[in-house]
Amino acid sequence: MTQKPVLYTCAASRGLRATWAAEEAGVEIDLKILPFPPRYLAPDYLEINPLGTVPLLIDGDARMTESCAIAHYLATKDGITDLAVAPGDTDYAEYCDYTYHADATITFPQTVYMRFAIFEKDKGWADAGHAYAKWFYKRLVKIEQRLQGRDFLCADRFTIADICVGYALILAKNVGLDDGIPAGLKAYRERLTGREAYKRAAEREEKGRAALPS
Structure with missing residues (x-):
């Protein structure tokens, strides 16, 4: 079975772009919500991402840390979709x-x-x-x-x-x-x-934040 992309982020951070893009594109991701700031409150995360920043997407051998790039990647990883604009197309x-x-x-x-x-x-x-x-x-x-x-x-x-x-x-x-x-x-x-996809993404992140240890 193909492993789902894993997205590490903090709720309502720039990683929301990636969570939202996944919802819009119908891409299943394994969402890992971290406490903010993770470099201090989740020190083990530094072993995965030495920058200590969020988001981080791991998809097979691919590792990405730029939220806008991750959003574009999730929307096009299986081919161009209406969420992107292809080379040669208007705009x-x-x-x-x-x-x-x-x-x-x-x-x-x-x-x-x-x-x-x-x-x-x-x-x-x-x-x-x-x-x-x-x-x-x-x-x-x-x-x-x-x-x-x-x-x-x-x-x-x-x-x-x-x-x-x-x-x-x-x-x-x-x-x-x-x-x-x-x-x-x-x-x-x-x-x-x-948009319904935005609401799902925001709710999913908030549930992840609520589940963090206090």
Whole structure:
């Protein structure tokens, strides 16, 4: 029997992109929810992933640690699907661009904000964190302009690019960055989080978190 891909992640982390993609694609995964941060609270995980980061996908000999790449991989591992845009198809370039844009441009300032303004605010770096919040808001302009007159980012359908970008908007709501999100992007986020696959993914991760030892 073929072994299922194993996904190590923390609930509601960037790994949600991968859990969500698996649900959308109908790919069965063995989901392993870790306490956050795993490098401190699950030290044995470092033997599997020396970086100590999540997510980590293991599928046979394949080992992947980038959430957007994992999401794309899960949606295409058995062949191209409507969740991706194939080379030569309309919006292929845009699909690639927005999928990478999600982490490289949008999620990056969020993570710096979280470090300075939330996780290490007692060190007096809150002002730096709020500066990164403003940077994050400014970097939403490309997404906002792209979605004018569109429900989704690419090819007139929901794709992995929407999962990758949408997660950044979900994270913004979860960490106190929602005030600067334009109304149009909030409506886009509502469309995404209303999907049944998203609800299943979020519920599955939350159940995993609830089952962790206290």
